[in-house]
Amino acid sequence: MERLKDAFSRALAAALPGQDIVLERPKAGEHGDLAFPCFRAAKALGGNPAELARRLAAELNVEGAALVAAGPYLNLRLAPLDRARVLLEAILQAEPARPYGSGEPHGEVVIVEYSSPNIAKLFTIGHLRSTMIGHALVQVHRFLGARVVRLNHLGDWGTQFGTLLAAYKRWAEAENPELSRDFPWAEEIPGARRSPLFRLFQLYVRFHAEEEKDPAMRDEARDWFRRLEAGDPEARRLWSWFREISLREFQRIYQRLGVAFDSLEMGEAFYEDQIAATLQRLEASGHLVEGENGARIVHLEDVGIQAPCLLQKADGTSIYATRDIAAGLYRQRTYAFDRCLYVVGGEQVLHFQQVFAVLEKLDPWFKGRLKHTPFGLIQLPEGKMSTRKGNVIFLEDVLDEAAQRVRAVIEEKNPELPDKERVAEMLGLGAVLFFNAINDRVKSITFTWERAVALDGDTGPYVQYAHARICSVLRKAGGDWAARARPSTEPCPESAGVDYLPVEAPQDLAGLEDPAAQELLFQLGGLPEAVRSAAREGMATALARQLLAVARAFSGFYTLCPVLAAENPAAVRESRLALCLATARALRQGLYLMGIQAPEEM
Template sequence: MACFFRRSVALQLSKVVGVSEDALIPLISAVPVSKKHVCDLRTTSDLRVSVNSLLQRGAVPPDGDLQTQTQALANQIKRDAVVEEVVAGRGVIHFRLNRLILAQKLLEQLHSEPDGFGVKSDLLRHLQGGRTLVEFSSPNIAKKFHAGHLRSTIIGNFIANLKKALGKDVIRVNYLGDWGMQFGLLGAGFERFGSQEKLKTRPLEHLFEVYVQVNREVESDESVRSAAAEFYRRLVQREDQALELWRQFREITVDEYKRIYQRLGVDFDHYSGESFHDGQTQNVLEELKTKRLLKTTEKGTGVVDLSAMGDMSSYATLVRSDGTSLYITRDIAAALDRKQRFGFDEMIYVTDKSQSVHFQQLFHILSAMGHEWAERCHHVAFGLVQGMSTRRGEVVFLEDVLEEARSRMINNMRQSRTSKVLEEPELTAERVGISALIIQDFKGPLISDYKFDWDKVLQSQGDTGVFLQYTHARLCSLLRRHASESYSCRDVSPLTDSRSVSVLQHLLRYDEVLLQSANDLQPRHLVNFLMTLSHLVASAHRELPVKGSPAAAAQARLCLFSAVRSVLANGMRILGITPVDKM
């Protein structure tokens, strides 16, 4: 319902500047509330507009001193039932909202349509509709899920969740690394010292052992290298025995991955892989030749010139001298196939920052081929996690991280005096532990590397996933205790105190935060919003008791706490976190 207040302010402002309400709405924002906010009589319910933003949009002419112009505009704007006061700040006009109407309108919508709050705002209307394809996670088959793939998985899941919440049709794609010379090595290695029996009992561990051993031997034994090249040749030529072994590796790995994804609460609409598109690369090369984009070097490789001057100072190699395709060739084939198959409006790739140049080349080539939709393809890059280890030492596999998070969380919960007796303590500990991992990952810019610290990650105080879950569980507990009491949001007059207004004022910003997150695909904006909301409601919970308060105040406060719980849960789900009701 933040849009109701923006529209009210835009209506008054438009009468003065002569610009439509719709054009003004994006320029109007809610004044942020600090999580360290001290309850006092200065708390206000404000929206604001920058006079500079009005100048840039041509809503007002550049006429004299900015401060004088700000004051002159403020003096012309009329007050009404919603806007009680108009105050000229430094280049900013503040619109002080009626506290009672603020509480009525916000809680009315949150009570009647909690899932629609924020996401159906006027601010976000232009983002609705269309189809988004998100490629994320994308591990290599025949290898255990590496901890390094965690970032791609949770970031991609967040982006897909956000797009879906904002009304997009979302397709989640897991593009597996299931082709290339490494499978020649693995196949040759398995034929030499692999065991079908071990493959049945501990599949990925055994494949990993085989891969390590064959890589060790290939350095000193030329016959192993030849055998690997021969096995890959058999794969490319679709020889039955080689393909059957490769399929076995792939199916075993995908089944194992699905089990891990289930623990993370992540699912995919489509599993794909390089192997699926290898057969399409010839068509890509033919199209590039027809458009005179593919050139042959003296070494016999096929390249595409990427230089601005056409002097080959920058180029991408698409074909080896032996005629086999490369990763980028298969990526071009995959992009063309997806556009034809899914008809996406935008496609987002989520990988670490080391692949940034690869995606610049990919988008450049697609654009050079005449595909205008390449402009709507984006690479979301992320940095590395440093120092992630378990009690047993340096961590390699994601499952070890999940086990470590769960065991540490169970231990912390057992030692806490506030922990409840839980029906499924292991499941709760896992969900809280995963929340902690996600929040730690999402607190800063995705492109940044960060140092992992278990003690900081699992703290119950401060801006952690544990604190977020604890706040949600505490609100659920409060609502359960008063479940027998019917309450409505009709009389919200007890919520005009500073503490309540600070919570309501913060809720006004939810749609702005979603817009900011959608614009740059960074989860930290939503994380910061939810953390501030958690701190504000923790203070409100202490200072605005339900039990022992007059009936009207108790009902209004229950309505407020229920509303906050809904927004917290909705925001957590967008981040990829499953809220817990008890902990």
């Protein structure tokens, strides 16, 4: 397909010297495989687009394909069997290191900072967005050939930590120093799991509740943070204990989600010993000036940002912007990155504008390398989630509920299924993660159980179902068809590729002339662009939707084109099996990029 694209572009460039040649993929398969809209060129040449299209169709020649004028478009169209050959070869004969749709390794270093939960808070569905958007970006960039560094900017430093220390000293140390049992005063938060982390969280919630009545408590928290940053041994000891409690829980959840990081040690606290040097450097550059009450700030009006960036509080402690800047400098030194993507909620756009602006003032090297990838909040029908009011949805409850609903469907439809628990977990995760990815990340999502764990329609399980049915057909086909739909090794972490052994496409593709087969081929052809769109847009929306389109097209093919029917000639059977196999491979790879597994039976 790339070859055809080049040939088409070259032919057009020769015929239209000096014109920009932009090729599109037609919206509908019946138009063809590639399209050249003639509007712009016709205008530049003073002609009419439809006429130009007709002229070009008559004059140009691209080997192996037909050029057809359709109104103002010049379409390149492959004959049905050629289209089948091109796609089947691209998918089935791909080398394991270079799966269909992947990119040449180019060595650019892309840092993705994502998930970044705060210590002592439980993982809610809110955290799922950053975690899975980030994970998909990691996968997609790897797939396209980048070297990716996965960073979790853990919220393990800052005044909020002072809050926790203050709360612990106030109530827990005397009452429950081991955090091993529930606090008598603690309100029960429905659905939460009993764990030391949960009790830490209760302390945090209580502190905020009482702080409303007694604002002086805020100073208490700030003072604990000051002591922590000053190296007070008791504060440090508690800090590392709380951190450990939290990390243990987070690790469990990451494992369940199939998400991993290059290091979990590079949270905010990691940059603590670099804060002084960072401030000095800002000082030396002349950008750091005194603000109100002796706080220190950097003015940004000159770059169009009205609010100055606060870097040192009046009490001399650091603030998150300071640590983000220290982190930026550290990453520059350590990774010499080409891009650094911050997958952080949209409420922090101003913060990142400020941080980026300060870094660019410090070193123009940063220009164009830093990118905030914001996303919308998850809201409840009754409004915002609020930890203090206890109306939060815990991620694990959502995952459990999803798996449980899947389990009920399995009992109804396929009670004989082996390994029910494992499959239910895969499908439940598929539902939740796919739902999380299918919509524009910038928009806020209103959470309802109904939709978050839906199993019908445009959902992960729909795509997984298509994959499972293909596997079922391949099993029935006998031979090693089923084995070929199975990856040859574990997925390669460096390339995010699912490795399959190359398979020769059949010589005779007679079974693939049917329009339903052609539609499936057309949708498979859209996958590489969908992956690139995901990387470009910083979200998996296009990929998720293209996978749905492939799955839907497969369902059409499956109902209209029997694969294993006894009356099928051998060539029809073989070519259709090859298309099934290609589809299964493409679906599994696509889902894998989104962090979703594809069971062979469900």
